[in-house]
Amino acid sequence: QQQVKQSPQSLIVQKGGISIINCAYENTAFDYFPWYQQFPGKGPALLIAIRPDVSEKKEGRFTISFNKSAKQFSLHIMDSQPGDSATYFCAGGISNYKLTFGKGTLLTVNP
């Protein structure tokens, strides 16, 4: 079973700080690496995604850094806000409908 390992399990950051969540994957056939954000009682929502031919992708305060040789990727949330408090999941897949998810990181941003 191909895994995606995610760390940390939980993260507490002060408002305005940088939140960093890391993931590592095993399956070198994966060519799609999304990050999902989930609020309590809701389904996951796509935050940002990257393909392995790109080392970094930025959308607003959210950046994915990708290291193909190390089989690792990370999510950076700049200027973290209390509204960013949620559970974040990384995932990998060959296609966008057959994803292998990490176990999630509960982010708390204190005001």
Place this chain on the structure above:
Amino acid sequence: NAGVTQTPKFQVLKTGQSMTLQCAQDMNHEYMSWYRQDPGMGLRLIHYSVGAGITDQGEVPNGYNVSRSTTEDFPLRLLSAAPSQTSVYFCASSYSTGTDQPQHFGDGTRLSIL
């Protein structure tokens, strides 16, 4: 535009009962998937479909059955519920396999099996 609609939102079953979790999307998406979410386990793929009449197994298919008779609907059946199937179930859909096409998730069905 409702997106992905899952019903019911909550359900309690007794061991051995059967039920169907409904999933419908109104975005004309070809690709649909079912995941289960357990505490500390992330989301795990149960079954998926690449179009009407075509389904396949994911990571944890045992105890579940699916069919896809229309593009819009992708029901998940529990034939004989077991306590280990207590979970939150999410249905998702996407327009194509392109990585610029997001997978849209419903808000889940919370299922408890006693």
